[in-house]
Amino acid sequence: SYVLTQPPSVSVAPGKTARITCGGNNIGSKSVHWYQQKPGQAPVLVIYYDSDRPSGIPERFSGSNSGNTATLTISRVEAGDEADYYCQVWDSSSDPHWVFGGGTKLTVL
Amino acid sequence: EVQLVESGGGLVQPGRSLRLSCAASGFTFDDYAMHWVRQAPGKGLEWVSGISWNSGSIGYADSVKGRFTISRDNAKNSLYLQMNSLRAEDTALYYCAKSAFGGSGIEEHAFDIWGQGTMVTVSS
Numbered sequence: 001s002y003v004l005t006q007p008p009s010v011s012v013a014p015g016k017t018a019r020i021t022c023g024g025n026n027i028g029s030k031s032v033h034w035y036q037q038k039p040g041q042a043p044v045l046v047i048y049y050d051s052d053r054p055s056g057i058p059e060r061f062s063g064s065n066s067g068n069t070a071t072l073t074i075s076r077v078e079a080g081d082e083a084d085y086y087c088q089v090w091d092s093s094s095d096p097h098w099v100f101g102g103g104t105k106l107t108v109l
Numbered sequence: 110e111v112q113l114v115e116s117g118g119g120l121v122q123p124g125r126s127l128r129l130s131c132a133a134s135g136f137t138f139d140d141y142a143m144h145w146v147r148q149a150p151g152k153g154l155e156w157v158s159g160i161s162w163n164s165g166s167i168g169y170a171d172s173v174k175g176r177f178t179i180s181r182d183n184a185k186n187s188l189y190l191q192m193n194s195l196r197a198e199d200t201a202l203y204y205c206a207k208s209a210f211g212g213s214g215i216e217e218h219a220f221d222i223w224g225q226g227t228m229v230t231v232s233s
Contacts, residue, residue: 001171033219035154042204042226043146043154048219054209086154090216097168098144098156098215 002091004101011107012077020104022070022087032070033088034063036081037103043086047072074106082108111135111222113205118227121195129227131188131205136222139183140211142166144220145190147201147229157203158190159215166214173199195231202226 005023012018022032034047045054047063050070060075074081087101117129131143145157158169158179167179178191188205209221 031217035220037154042223043220044223045209045219045221048209048221054221084153088154088219092216095171096216097170098159100146100154100156103153 006101006104009105018074020072028066030089038083113224115224115227129190133186138186142208144206149201161214
């Protein structure tokens with residue numbers, strides 16, 4: 001079964017850039033989606049198809065995907081960006097299914 | 110306003126059944142694949158099941174295969190999850206989620222709209 005590996009936590013000072021990684025075997029050949037989840041709230045899609053932003057998501061959020069690592073980058077981090085972030089891919093193996101990473105807690109210092 | 114509202118959760122004993130519902134509004138329901146995603150207390154997201162717009166394509170996580178059944182009624186703009194033989198490890202908040210793009214199966218497209226979830230607790 002396909003595994004997505006995320007760091008449990010990332011810390012960043014306000015105004016700086018946060019990078020959250022999502023590792024997987026040849027993940028660059030898959031489409032990666034990213035979600036933000038704040039405490040007590042449902043997940044919100046922030047990046048789809050590696051690097052596209054849904055309407056209403058600030059340009060500060062961007063994504064990239066190559067080789068064995070996909071990255072969510074948040075520029076000019078704000079206190080309101082503090083949340084859990086999850087990556088997601090479709091595993092088209094013999095038993096197709098959706099896979100989520102374990103999640104990364106972003107702390108704004 | 111695009112909205113998904115889940116219902117049907119509650120406290121249930123191990124081995125019993127429960128049926129979750131998700132009422133959709135604000136979009137053309139029968140154009141989109143739909144999914145159930147769960148989150149155990151303090152844990153991450155886990156995809157449970159998905160169903161294509163016309164019910165022609167259905168998938169399940171290994172952890173629920175053979176016990177859970179997903180279905181939809183496009184005339185009622187509703188998604189369902191029949192959960193049988195429930196176990197303690199099924200305890201979670203269950204979200205209903207919409208595929209971001211229409212006319213497809215359950216693969217590839219992100220989930221752009223999520224409900225607020227319905228809590229299922231399996232305990233004796």
